[in-house]
Amino acid sequence: MNKTWIVALETYLRQVKSWSFVILVVSPFLMLAVSLGVGYMSATSGSNTDKIAVISNNPALRKQFISTNKDDISQKVTTTNTAKRKVADDKLAGYLQLSVTNQQVSARYYSKESMDSSLKLSVENFLNKNQQALNVQNAKLSSGQMKSLSQQPIFKQHIKQSSSSNDIVKIASFWILVFVIYMVLITYSSVTAQEIASEKGTKIMEIIFSSTKASKYFIGKITGVMMVILTQILVYIIGGYVFYEILRRISTFRKVFDQYQSLIKPIIGNLLNVNLVYLFLGVIIYTIVSAFSGALVAKPEDAPKAAQPAIYLGMLAFFLTFPFQSNATGLVVKILSYVPFFSSYFMPLRIINNEAGALEISLSLLVLVLTIVLFAWYISRIYEGLILQTDDSSFWKRLKRGLSYQS
Structure with a gap:
């Protein structure tokens, strides 16, 4: 043996x-690394044209939005003039202005085309979340009332894979x-x-x-x-x-x-x-x-x-x-x-x-x-x-x- x-x-x-x-x-x-590398370079070479800039006079609000949408944001652009120039040169898809005025959160989007639907939904959710937080803060509710308002609905998906x-x-x-x-x-x-x-x-x-x-x-x-x-x-x-x-x-x-x-x-x-x-x-x-x-x-x-x-x-x-x-x-x-x-x-x-x-x-x-x-x-x-x-x-x-x- x-x-x-x-x-x-x-x-x-x-x-x-x-x-x-x-x-x-x-x-x-x-072969896999080369093909993926080529795909990655081709995807990222024009990636800025699919991204937007976020401009805000409230740094905390801007940072919060970017943290949840990193893949869609060009973080280097921080001023309105720079954003306008890059949009005009087709180096950005657009720019989003976030602000809080009179206890109201607002967002204005500037671009040559409509915002991507998934990003638009993300912006709307972000605005609703922050506006609700401001409303709760201004209402000065008790702890019991706060607890009632924080109750969340339940949503589950039961997906049966199609044939x-x-x-x-x-x-x-x-x-x-x-x-x-x-x-x-x-x-x-x-x-x-x-x-x-x-x-x-x-x-x-x-x-x-x-x-x-x-x-x-x-x-x-x-x-x-x-x-x-x-x-x-x-x-x-x-x-x-x-x-x-x-x-x-x-x-x-x-x-x-x-x-x-x-x-x-x-x-x-x-x-x-x-x-x-x-x-x-x-x-x-x-x-x-x-x-x-x-x-x-x-x-x-x-x-x-x-x-x-x-x-x-x-x-x-x-x-x-x-x-x-x-x-x-x-x-x-x-x-x-x-x-x-x-x-x-x-x-x-x-x-x-x-x-x-x-x-x-x-x-x-x-x-x-x-x-x-x-x-x-x-x-x-x-x-x-x-x-x-x-x-x-x-x-x-x-x-x-x-x-x-x-x-």
């Missing part, structure tokens, strides 16, 4: 230290999940197949097999790759969470998050549940197929071709999901959600559409896990016979000879 873990650790460290792994992990975040919103959530969740599974699967199928194939016919393999069993070596290889895949998934989850929290704190993006929160949260929920387990296990079973294919090539020069069987099988499963993205109740979907190599695509489709119960999910996972274990165990038993074949015979002869080998 120690030798198995040594192989696993060596495989893991070699993979995570490679530039290809670093680029693979970092590139999505770089169109549900459809958007389901479709978006499906495409994100399927695309991630496919991309990670293709990547690790190629990496694993080429790594195994590159060892073909080397003397070092004979030396390794003289000190440890080929089965332990193979299991160690697969375990190491599993650790690499798990590392990448964890990096994506943690990195995605960090990006999410950063964007929520940037005013330019916070509005978008607030507006589409009813869509964003369900999509994230569909990704960070049992579907993540299907992603991991789906990549593992295709990785084992790739290792098997890599061990069957005739010589190391054929390594680029080694991943083709796993890639073609993955492509078949990937494209087979297209006709059923809106038909999670179909008989084909139900059958394939229990079939290894296909269940990682089709059971998440059913889960996203709430068409699979806990028992069905458990049974599907059990079949998938057992297939992975048995498949890995069987290949580990014949691995020595596969990897040590060096003759340039046909693929079927090498396959037949390898399957008939007994360690």
Whole structure:
């Protein structure tokens, strides 16, 4: 067992230290950062044209209004003349004059266009709140009367998500999940197949097999790759969470998050549940197929071709999901959600559409896990016979000879 873990650790460290792994992990975040940066700059470059200035002879009143409307206010403009000039030059949407005269709060807005409806509502609420405070102060009411006036009404929203919103959530969740599974699967199928194939016919393999069993070596290889895949998934989850929290704190993006929160949260929920387990296990079973294919090539020069069987099988499963993205109740979907190599695509489709119960999910996972274990165990038993074949015979002869080998 120690030798198995040594192989696993060596495989893991070699993979995570490679530039290809670093680029693979970092590139999505770089692309996201660049696209968001461009969006942020384009949004903020003309942001002042959507903002207003607040002018007031009462600094406390101005400060109070700005504190509740920071995203809509250009705080640097403090005088009427400056505000007029910037409005004329189209550098401000307008300016708001706040004042308190004869115990009455007033606001006057100057602009070329009407005030935005949401900001207008905010101004009206602000005026009502401050006017009420002045009225209460001038009325000199008792504590009991003050308590009665401070009583607030109750308003609660009970929102049932529309079917169109549900459809958007389901479709978006499906495409994100399927695309991630496919991309990670293709990547690790190629990496694993080429790594195994590159060892073909080397003397070092004979030396390794003289000190440890080929089965332990193979299991160690697969375990190491599993650790690499798990590392990448964890990096994506943690990195995605960090990006999410950063964007929520940037005013330019916070509005978008607030507006589409009813869509964003369900999509994230569909990704960070049992579907993540299907992603991991789906990549593992295709990785084992790739290792098997890599061990069957005739010589190391054929390594680029080694991943083709796993890639073609993955492509078949990937494209087979297209006709059923809106038909999670179909008989084909139900059958394939229990079939290894296909269940990682089709059971998440059913889960996203709430068409699979806990028992069905458990049974599907059990079949998938057992297939992975048995498949890995069987290949580990014949691995020595596969990897040590060096003759340039046909693929079927090498396959037949390898399957008939007994360690």
